[in-house]
Amino acid sequence: MVFLTAVRFLRQPSPDSWWKRNRIFQMSKYFYGRNRNCYSLAIRAVHKALDRARVTRVAQGSDARQLAITRIHSAALEHGMEYRIFISSLNKCHIALNRPILSSLAIYEPRTFKSLVELCQTKSIEDGLDTLNKRPEHIITRGML
Amino acid sequence: MSSATRTSAYLKNILQNGVGRYVCQLQRVTFQFCKSRGDSKGIRDFIETHLVDFAKQNAGVAVYVQPRRHRRPYVIAEYLNGAKVDFCVHEQNADEVSRWLEHLRTRCGVQIQRLRKQHHTDHPSIQGQWTPFVNLPTELNTTQFPSENLSRAIQRQPTATQKILDMAAKQQAASGDQGSENKPV
Secondary structure, three states: OOHHHHHHOOOOOOOOOHHHHHHHHHOOOOOOOHOOOOOOHHHHOOOOOOOOHHHHHHHHHHHHHHHHHHHHHHHHHOOOOHHHHHHHHHOOOOOOHHHHHHHHHHHOOHHHHHHHHHHHHHHHHHHHHOOOOOOOOOOOOOOOO | OOHHHHHEEEOOOOOOOOOOOOOOOEEEEEEEEEOOOOOHHHHHHHHOHHHHHHHHHHHOEEEEEOOOOOEEEEOEEEEEEOOOEHHHHHOHHHHHHHHHHHHHOOOOOOOOEEOOOOOOOOOOOOOOOOOOOOOOHHHHHHOOOHHHHHHHOOOOOOOOOHHHHHHHHHHHHHHHHHHHHHOOO
């Protein structure tokens, strides 16, 4: 009898490394120099890139929100109101507009944004938060705010 | 996978589809399978049970069945815009195949890729986009700078000088009244 199992097990061909390496090279196509062509360097660069992408993904949300807040603050200042009072007055009036929408309004629909600011000015004056500005006369609340 | 190695696009879709008349974007679907291989069992079961019903319900879609020996099973969808999507259904059962087919039937041929923005509009602004001059008074166009009027501080409360002048005026008015009362008739 001929026992071939052991011999065959010893002489197994190694799997083609192209498949494993190409998964890394797909992601390193635009890297600088040998980081895109040499596997040992590319794998380190790719892992770093993926880690940085993860961190950025988390920071994106808060960055976008901060940008919207900055825009709302500067737009409201044009009409003589601060961001914090504007937002708190909006909440008291039960106007559920979020910060991305408010910043879009400030950029693309400036008159709508102005009317919102004036409404909040009226509300803050009626509440007694604002003692410096005059109450806008064209806004009629009838004490319902 | 990092997004820099893949293409990205702005939102673009056949949004007018369904506003008037709905047109199924799937043009033809080809089922490739092997009659003997085990990984094609699901698609074979699907062809036996659900395919004829699918073809009857979707008369606008051309259905082709292609047996190919010793190869993996595929569902190839071709769309009205010329796009081709080949979908491997290796070792999937008939239920999974029919669910993926439903996905292919209801989508259009636009390539699925990362969207740069989740919104698109041809008319972003109706009131006119903000410029630094939108909220400024138009009198500034004809004002000579430096302007005395605009350089003055905004008075929110009367100044001390103003208060004294007001008090003096009041006193004057009061004494004037008293004087007129005491005047002989």
